[in-house]
Amino acid sequence: MRTKILVLLTVLMTMSFVLSACASAPTAAPKPTNTPVPAEPTATTAAAAAEPTATTATAAEPTKETKVEAGKFDWTVFSTEFKGKKVSASGPAVDQQAMLINKSFEEFEKYTGIEVDYEGTRDFETLVLVQSEGKAAPDLGYFAQPGLLKNMVKKSFVVDLSTFLDKEHLKKQYKQSWLDLAMMDGKVAGVWHNADVKSLVWYPVPEFEKAGYKVPQTWEEMIALSDKMVKDGNTPWCIGIESSGATGWVGTDWIEDIMLRTTSPENYDKWTNGQLKFESPEVKNAFQVMSKIWLNPDYVYGGTTAILTTPFGDSPTPLFDNPPKCFLHRQASFITNFFPKDAKVGTDVNYFYLPPIDAKYGKPVLGSGALVAMMNDRPEVREVMKWLTYGESGRVEAEAGVQIAPQNDASLDWYPPAQRGFAEILMNADTFRFDGSDLMPGAVGAGAFWTGMVDYVNGQGLDEILKSIDAAWPK
Amino acid sequence: MVHGSEKEQPHGPLEWIMANGGRFAISLFVPIVTFVVMWQVFIWLRDSHASKPIIAIVAIIWGVGGVALLFVVSNWVVEQLPMKWMKVLQPYVFVGPALAILAWYLAIPTVRSLILSFYDASGINFIGLDNYVFAFTDKAMLESFRNNILWMVVGTSLSVIFGLLIAVLADRSKFETIAKSLIFLPMAISFVGAGVIWRFVYFYKPPGQEQIGLLNAIVTAFGGQPLGWLTIRPWNNFLLIIILIWLQTGFAMVLLSAALKGVPGELMEAARIDGATEIQIFFWIIIPCIQGTIVTVSTTILIATLKIFDIVFVMTNGLYGTEVMASQQYKQMFKFQHFGRGSAVAIILLIAVIPVMIYNLKQFRQREA
């Protein structure tokens, strides 16, 4: 180990000379002809992903192998000339997650001497907007809503990362769908830091098995299972969409998942960027598919009143009653935070992939995540951005089980068992699409769409609702 | 206080400076020294790594003392001037700092909002009155107008009535301190805390499950079906207004109670001896005596209801027909990032308060008379 570090050090020295030569005037000339970032660490061992193929399912395998071979992350791609420089970061993750984000920078700080300070606040979306307008933005921002970031890009608050990050390197680190999501107004607006899988259905394992229920493989099977549950005198679903200032998002997630299963990914993209109207038959159909579950009083525990008034975090609680008051709950991976303290994922409660509706569209996955954007262009901030393109930067968080690292060179070995399953679902997805309401402009994605969901459950006419959502779309 | 300069009036500013050279120098010197000292402490505060409590204490002394010094020094400077100038300038020593800060923090941003309200979401393209047209045609906005009127009428009147009632009752009770503290308690709770508290009042759980919301627990105890209180139009508005009353009654009570203490006791005793009932005393003596305070309190709460935002945002997010103007303004500004529309709503709020302004101006004139 010691000798290896020595070797690394010498390589590092030479590298830092090269880097310092290039990085001395990065702010003045944002687009140097030969990129200062050696995305391929040519001088050293084969560190990051071995093959640049960004194809879906296979990406994980080779990285795992190279990890084992290389053993250690190759630090020499970073410059050490910014010792003592400070970089500020801000995002919506707080509490334990904030601590882990700060921890995840520790190794990087040790090597480069750059001090990264992450501060979380749950009001990040409002704060970053005010700060950017007030010319006091943090260096880095963690955006969970690409729609918001898009607006920031439009206002030129965000640095285009393609000015210093190598395109080939990004292609190697991320799947194309992630890169596409990060492209805004022709700029690389940020790099993906973490991902959540949303297309999951949770069920109470012991009672589920005792009743002889089987995990459904198709939507039809799932409906048949629901009917069977009703026949057995059980209630299949638990749904709750209350979320104080964000009430309604649970519903939009359902619509998005159904959209991916009933129409093409291209249509989904058109829908999220406003080309496919809410009034179109595709979207209307998604609402109708959903309403077969949501508006069926036999299916949903407590009926529509419970849907509207139950806080989303409390809504899975009846799964854990004895006997369970409901058997199925569709929610993203983070819902485990809300489970009773003693509930174990795998034995007490487990999840299955929300099954496909139309075989034509394969097994699509809906997800969300956070995109790190750079708001102040300084050489040391560029170094940090570069670090964030490596899976290693999310390793601490992955090992703690709080997130999935979306980079190709992240290893499945890092995750605790439950989270490994999420990562696998993400890797095996035929289609991956991002939470649509987070992509839409705020007036729709955090406004009319949410309100529309609530009004729909509350009994208002579908056509009227879809029309008003379309009307809210900014011209 | 006698001003020496009054006696021999100098004939021009130059002569005056010649005659009062020393004083002039001092009156320049004192503010400059004050400023330099303040600035040095500020720099120290900004860069110091001294222990936290020390910094905190120095900061507090610096901040509070600095403002006090500002008044003392500027007043002192003005009092060095000839009587004529002093008379003109002294009012501005008193109101100047307040006006300057108000201008900086609120008045100029308001003007900026007025301008922005004629521009589109990006703030670049002039679109005339479009944002106002939107504000007066949008469904959610129209709903907000109706609800705000409800908030203003019901919320204000009940807060003031309860506040007055409690103040009067407490005034006659041995338990005054404890009673007032209990009513005041909600004010001390942050909005986030208040949200949690009322969540446990209106919480809904499906029938058959144990209710954890107080209202539904009472309803089911009497054999009724649990209700999703906050989703029932239009009554949910009143349920939200109750939260405001719960919070604002403490405010009204504190001010009205302070005013009650100013009602001359002899007057009430005299009325009692004359055989007036307590109710008569209340309406004939107490109310007229504290009328000014009632107007002040009502105005303040009225404006608070016009600006009401947190309660709605936390409890229902404006859904189920509970939207209000300030919540719309916040959403347009920070969630939908439409500064034009957000600004237009803010300006409409300002226009809505004109009657209140006129009424207060009338009062202002009356007091002058």
Place this chain on the structure above:
Amino acid sequence: MGNANSLRQQRLISDILVNGGLFLLCFIWTVPTFGVFVSSFRTRDDISQTGWWTIFTNPATITTLNLENYNNVLTGKEYVYKSPSGDERREKGPNLSQSFMNSLTVVIPATVIPILIAAFAAYGFAWMRFPGRKMFFVMVVALLVVPLQIALIPVLRDYTKLGLNGTFLAIWLAHTGFGLPLATYLLFNYISQLPRDIIESAFIDGASHFTIFIRLILPLSTPALASFAIFQFLWVWNDLLVALVFLGSKPDVSVLQQQLQNLVGTKGQDWHLLTAGAFITMFVPLVVFFSLQRYFVRGLLAGSVKG
């Protein structure tokens, strides 16, 4: 004799009415808070499964009450995570002591400064003659309704230029600015109602405006000053947004409310900690309220307020 008896009886009845009515109102006002007070000693799972009144209907459950929530809020949460070598690590999250200091540093000047400035201004409006007086007063009333959100961006821009961002001075001034309309309005209404003859006689004695203000007006206005002090204190103490924008969220400056909100977790999963948090943060405002109570006493102005 009989007259005195019936008088005593009447007193008794009115005493019962007064105290009974007061008790009823206080009861209604306190029940929701009390419910959360009980909940603050219960676990998250208990809170979401049974009503807080369970401890009364089923006294056996009283043993489930515990101080865990308070412990978490006061001393910091314990985070458990896996280290790269595979062993479990535990780390204490931030506790409230630092942010408690920060909140005090913010709140004291942010309460006193606006009161001082507003009192001067209120006196100026009430007892001095100068051009533009009415217009400025109307401006103060109008600004009462201006939502502070519209001021955040322009003020932040100015602060950035002045290098004030993240300093305590920045937040004191901001709270002063946002609190001034109400302060000036409330204090004007009080000061302008002070008896004219007191002030005029002081003038005749040759006192200057400044002397009258310091020696006469300030002491006479104690109830108004005290009541506004309470409100401004509460507002600043419970503020989150203004502190976040102008002071930031770094541990060395972040205030109590921010810390508390962070405890709730990214997805709000630990909202039950807010129950304990609400009572912990309430403590200081209540102390302020009690200590200022004694300024609301009868007789300070007895017989001198005009009808």
